[in-house]
Amino acid sequence: MGDVIDAERKAAARAAATRIARESYGKLVAFLAAPGRDVPGAEDALSEAFANALEAWPANGVPANPEGWLVVAARRRMLDAARRRRGAEAASGALAMIGEELASAEASDLPIPDRRLALMFACAHPAIDEAIRAPLMLQTILGLDAAAIASAFLVSPAAMGQRLARAKAKIRLAGIPFRVPEKDELPSRLGAVLDAIYAAFAQGWAEAFADDPRGRNLAEEAIWLGRVVVALAPQEPEALGLLALMLYSDSRRAARRDGDGRYVPLSEQNCGLWNREAIGEAEARLRAAGAMRRPGRFQLEAAIQSAHAARANSGVTDWDAIVGLYDALHALTGSRVVAVNRAIAVANARGAAAGLRLLEEAESAGSLDGYQSYWAAKADLQARVGDRAAAAASYRMAIGLETDAATRAFLLERLGAVSRV
Amino acid sequence: MQYLLMIHNNEAAMQEARKQDIEGVLAAYGAYTEALKTAGVYKGGERLHPSSTATVVRLQNGKTSVINGPYAEVKEQLGGYYLIEAPDLDAAIGWAARCPGAQFGAVEVRPIWAM
Numbered sequence: 001m002g003d004v005i006d007a008e009r010k011a012a013a014r015a016a017a018t019r020i021a022r023e024s025y026g027k028l029v030a031f032l033a034a035p036g037r038d039v040p041g042a043e044d045a046l047s048e049a050f051a052n053a054l055e056a057w058p059a060n061g062v063p064a065n066p067e068g069w070l071v072v073a074a075r076r077r078m079l080d081a082a083r084r085r086r087g088a089e090a091a092s093g094a095l096a097m098i099g100e101e102l103a104s105a106e107a108s109d110l111p112i113p114d115r116r117l118a119l120m121f122a123c124a125h126p127a128i129d130e131a132i133r134a135p136l137m138l139q140t141i142l143g144l145d146a147a148a149i150a151s152a153f154l155v156s157p158a159a160m161g162q163r164l165a166r167a168k169a170k171i172r173l174a175g176i177p178f179r180v181p182e183k184d185e186l187p188s189r190l191g192a193v194l195d196a197i198y199a200a201f202a203q204g205w206a207e208a209f210a211d212d213p214r215g216r217n218l219a220e221e222a223i224w225l226g227r228v229v230v231a232l233a234p235q236e237p238e239a240l241g242l243l244a245l246m247l248y249s250d251s252r253r254a255a256r257r258d259g260d261g262r263y264v265p266l267s268e269q270n271c272g273l274w275n276r277e278a279i280g281e282a283e284a285r286l287r288a289a290g291a292m293r294r295p296g297r298f299q300l301e302a303a304i305q306s307a308h309a310a311r312a313n314s315g316v317t318d319w320d321a322i323v324g325l326y327d328a329l330h331a332l333t334g335s336r337v338v339a340v341n342r343a344i345a346v347a348n349a350r351g352a353a354a355g356l357r358l359l360e361e362a363e364s365a366g367s368l369d370g371y372q373s374y375w376a377a378k379a380d381l382q383a384r385v386g387d388r389a390a391a392a393a394s395y396r397m398a399i400g401l402e403t404d405a406a407t408r409a410f411l412l413e414r415l416g417a418v419s420r421v
Numbered sequence: 422m423q424y425l426l427m428i429h430n431n432e433a434a435m436q437e438a439r440k441q442d443i444e445g446v447l448a449a450y451g452a453y454t455e456a457l458k459t460a461g462v463y464k465g466g467e468r469l470h471p472s473s474t475a476t477v478v479r480l481q482n483g484k485t486s487v488i489n490g491p492y493a494e495v496k497e498q499l500g501g502y503y504l505i506e507a508p509d510l511d512a513a514i515g516w517a518a519r520c521p522g523a524q525f526g527a528v529e530v531r532p533i534w535a536m
Contacts, residue, residue: 125510127510127514173534174530174532175422175507175508175513175532176509176510176511177508177509177510179509179511
């Protein structure tokens with residue numbers, strides 16, 4: 001009997017710790033790291049505090065304010081660490097600050113302020129190497145470990161660990177502030193935060209995490225980050241646009257592979273498999289963004305996905321509308337990736353030959369040789385205009401550049417079809 | 422925190438510049454220095470003679486080597502510096518952006534290692 005109660009209590013404590021780790025990890029790191037801009041110190045202290053919680057909570061019960069409990073425990077660790085370091089870094093004003101805040105946190109039961117957005121701005125600061133911003137956010141806000149992030153970004157865990165450590169050292173030593181920028185600066189700085197979240201989503205989309213035993217999918221984590229930004233900066237239409245864009249993409253997760261795990265292109269997907277709830281939320285988010293009348297890249301991309309999603313109701317895709325949106329997006333970004341997608345849309349609206357002409361235009365503006373989607377699009381359009389030899393060559397390039405096995409198999413199948421006489 | 426703003430400029434271009442242009446640049450530096458002082462940010466700053474006046478000294482295997490010329494042959498040379506006090510990197514970047522050196526070359530912002 002006692003054993004049962006004990007086991008139940010342990011399970012409850014573990015569940016509480018897991019829930020807080022998931023929901024509050026970034027909040028606690030941001031709060032602990034802010035005074036001294038000490039992210040590694042906060043992470044270490046918090047992981048020790050979680051370990052303590054797993055020992056203390058089963059025995060004494062989950063505290064009424066578990067976040068506060070963790071903060072007090074973690075702060076004590078940070079204070080100890082700072083005392084040990086004092087010889088090396090005497091002039092540390094942070095030490096005094098931590099001490100003061102520790103005293104005030106223990107004295108009061110006030111809710112912990114949410115500084116996650118400020119931490120995200122520190123991670124996506126222009127002084128931080130652009131390539132490490134997304135990994136840095138995944139680690140500091142979500143607590144993903146370097147090895148998991150490394151596998152998603154296709155670099156070695158050692159290299160990823162080193163880059164993350166270097167970026168965190170720069171935050172502390174160069175004095176990168178944990179602050180949401182002023183209004184005039186906000187849109188451009190927010191852009192870097194949103195770009196990093198989208199980079200994380202795109203990595204997750206490649207399904208490098210599909211076999212992750214912990215079931216943590218990078219795309220889901222990115223959506224979570226997108227929700228955090230929307231919750232903390234609800235007046236920013238691009239944040240809403242990004243969340244809508246990710247939700248639209250995610251709504252098609254189940255339809256992207258057939259029963260045998262093969263890749264299914266968007267135009268051939270069974271809309272019955274699309275997640276209606278996700279689409280509904282995406283529509284609402286996009287409408288809210290549109291009402292603010294400040295269009296931007298993510299809103300336009302979301303609007304394109306919205307037009308695709310409309311097929312679930314109408315049964316047809318309004319390619320003319322999609323071409324119009326791509327025109328606007330291309331005018332706004334000048335991106336060659338957008339130029340390739342626009343060419344595909346034009347091919348569907350006005351014929352493959354028109355699309356091919358646009359692709360060639362995009363290519364002449366600068367080499368797209370290393371861009372897989374360019375070759376896949378070109379191959380498809382060449383096949384549609386009947387140029388099978390050229391299509392086969394393009395398919396081979398696309399296959400050579402593809403990293404996803406299912407997509408590669410799909411392209412190989414297409415290559416087989418155009419190679420058959 | 423203290424930051425060193427290192428001003429890297431193309432010396433050749435400066436030498437070829439017209440006299441009134443140089444006077445304009447110097448006036449801009451004067452105003453900038455005043456602004457730093459008025460804001461209570463200024464901790465120090467100097468202009469350096471061109472890198473042609475530089476000498477590099479090393480101690481190698483117990484022997485002192487003295488070499489004429491700058492430490493590194495690059496297009497833009499260190500031409501001066503400011504030492505400023507700023508609450509964080511954003512504030513330091515704000516001051517670096519106002520420095521005339523940012524317009525004509527580049528300003529490198531480095532945190533001071535507090536001892």
